[in-house]
Amino acid sequence: SMLLSHHRFLIKKLWPAIPIPDSKFQDLFTVYGGDFKEWLGQTSGSLWVTSPFILSEECPSPLEVLSELNLCPPLSS
Amino acid sequence: AHHESSDTRPAAPVLRLHFYHSSQGAADTGTLSYPPGDYVAEELCIDAAKACCISPLYYNLFSLFRERDKLWFSPNHVFRLDESASEDLFFRIRYYFPGWYSSGASRAYRYGVKKGSESPILDDYVMTYLFSQWRNDFVNGVVRISNSHESQEECLGMAVLDMTRTAKERQMSPLDIYHNTSYKSFLPKDMRNQIQDCNFLTRKRIRFRFKRFIQQFSQCRTTVRDLKLKYLISIESLEKTFYTETFQVREPASGQLIILVAADTGIQWCREKLKDSDEELQTLCDFHDVTDISIKQACKEGATESRLVTINKQDGKNLELEFPSLFEALSFASLVDGYYRLTTDAHHYLCKEVAPPRLVEAISCHCYGPISMEFAVSRLQKCGDKRGLYILRCSPKDFNKYFLTFPVEVFDTVDYKHCQITRSAAGEFNLSGTKRNFSSLQELLSCYQKETVRSDGIVFQFSKCCPPQSKEKSCLLICRSNKGSEVPLSLS
The missing domain is CATH 3.10.20.90 (Phosphatidylinositol 3-kinase Catalytic Subunit; Chain A, domain 1)
Structure with missing residues (x-):
């Protein structure tokens, strides 16, 4: 058993566990068939569907000040 | 300006x-x-x-x-x-809300005019910006990442996302990017060095597994946007430092403290030596507990640089924290002040020493922030659409425009008009359609409030301003992912 643990030690030294990216994408290919959006939505607790805050178009209303109209002649446009 | x-x-x-x-x-x-x-x-x-x-x-x-x-x-x-x-x-x-991307139970969102019309905290432009900022912090080692096996795998996963994103943006294949650029340049500086320190065989194995996965990942159906989004979600779970600010302070009773400020947890503290263990964090107060913050010189011989920050709270108590310099005190105050406006009251400041000038100006003439047109209309409806009533608000699209929104009666129905005010580069205000310029919004309003105006044949006056209400819920205010149930609903 001395030999065995020494053997394990050597393996660990030469062949240590390495970090791999695969583990962070579990089920992406097996369950979701490579559909990243679907996988992301399911693993992140559902995402906003419409992303941008939609702002209605602002259309400024025309305006005249009556006292200004009386004082000045209308400008030709 | x-x-x-x-x-x-x-x-x-x-x-x-x-x-x-x-x-x-x-x-x-x-x-x-x-x-x-x-x-x-x-x-x-x-x-x-x-x-x-x-x-x-x-x-x-x-x-x-x-x-x-x-x-x-x-x-x-x-x-x-x-x-x-x-x-x-x-x-x-500077202000970040965890869970902004979620629409599930733990989501953070902007309040809507009514239930069901909530909106996301960020749009795609902000998301893209956040990606560029955090990617910079991640790759350049601005934020230290733990070197645990778990974190290293997360970092490699992010490198895969980033390399695929780069490939899509340059319309190349991920494998081309892999061959042109070392995969290590997509990793944090510290991790690059750690890999460099491994023996040849281990380095080769890591590189081989990365290449094999990049190849498999390139078969994925995805978009640049979703790759960025996943990258940001990964960073959020990887390290709180990306969105938590810390300050070193002295507290009269407890001595040296570390203060931590983040959107979800408010203001917390811990003893200096315990800063790496989460359990020891104690909450000082949340943003909505604060009533005001003042900064004054800490009167101490030989320490004229330091500043005493007093946080007054709703419960009548206060906290005194001594910051080593005026700049750090102001930075802390503006952080809490900014979070307060985003979570509690969009039209109020806690500390006059750091108040945003445009907000001070807006408050002086009861001007709303960049609320949507829908919100302005809904507010006027709640006030009974009375004749002469108006709302002054900043444009949600243009930094130098404002709108006067008011109800008018057209036959038997109520219609809403939005008159535009423009701020020139020189800081002069003009109400579109009128001839005079004013040096402040207040002067402009006090002039035209006395006048009769006409729009599309309808004659009216701006007589009564409908001001922002204290702590009013609008799209300017954010409901945090962990605070949904705690915050009472709007009184309006």
């Missing part, structure tokens, strides 16, 4: 305002340059926001940051720069 030097010959730029991402596409970073002069931080932020397509609704998530001394500036800070000055500032997202 800034004063150019009186000298007419072009002066060499002394202030460079950097951003991580520009709307112009091609270049990944951009810079605005300024000649000597006086510049208010808020106006510089607005310049950068315009260059990066950040709309008024989102720009209060940003602040100016100086990398040299890791200092954030309050919106009212004035940079006085002469010919010999040299200043480099970064336009950065």
Whole structure:
């Protein structure tokens, strides 16, 4: 058993566990068939569907000040 | 808003305002340059926001940051720069809300006019900016990442996302990118060095597994946007430091403390030696517990630099924290003040020493922030659509426009008009369709409130302002992912 643990030690030294990216994408290919959006939505607790805050178009209303109209002649446009 | 030097010959730029991402596409970073002069931080932020397509609704998530001394500036800070000055500032997202991407139970969102019309905290422009900012912090080692096996796998996963994203943007295959650029350049600096320290065989194994996965991942159906989104979600779970600010302070009773500020947890503290263990964090208070903050010189011999920050709370108690310098005290105060406006009351400031100048101006004339047209109309409806009633609000799209929104009776129904006010580069205000310019919004209003005006044949007056209500829920206010049930509903 001395030999065995020494053997394990050597393996660990030469062949240590390495970090791999695969583990962070579990089920992406097996369950979701490579559909990243679907996988992301399911693993992140559902995402906003419409992303941008939609702002209605602002259309400024025309305006005249009556006292200004009386004082000045209308400008030709 | 800034004063150019009186000298007419072009002066060499002394202030460079950097951003991580520009709307112009091609270049990944951009810079605005300024000649000597006086510049208010808020106006510089607005310049950068315009260059990066950040709309008024989102720009209060940003602040100016100086990398040299890791200092954030309050919106009212004035940079006085002469010919010999040299200043480099970064336009950065300072206020971050975890869970902003989620629409599930733990989501964070902006309040809507009614239930069901909530909206996301960020739009795609802000998300793209956040990606560029955090990618910079991640790769350049601005934020330290743990070197646990778990974190290293997360970092490799992010490198896969980033390499695939780069490939898509350049319309190349991920494998081409892999062959042209070392995969290590997509990893944090520290991790690059750790891999470099491994023996040849281990390095080769890591590289081989990365290449094999990049190949498999390139079969995925995905978009640049989703790759960026996943990258941000990974960073959020990887390290809180990306969105938590810390300050070293002295507290009269407890001595040296570390103060931590983040959106979800409010203001917390821990003893200096315990800063790495989460369990020891104690909550000082949440943003909505604060009533005001004051800063004064700490009267102590030999320590004239330090400042005493007093946080007054709703329960009548207060907290006194001693910061080593005025700048750090102001940075802390503006952080809490900014979070307060985003979570509790969009039209109020806690500390006059850091109050944003445009907010002070808006408060003086009861002007709303960049609320939507729908919100303005809904507010007028709640006030009974009375004749003469109006709402003054900042444009949600343009930093230099305002709207006067008011109800008018057309036959038997109520219609709403939106008259536009423009702020010129010189800071003069003009109500569209009128001939006079005013030096402040207040002057403009007090003049036209006495006048009779006409729009599309309808004659009316702006007689009574409908001001923002204290702590009113609108799209300017954010409900945090963990606070949904705690915050009472709007009283309006």
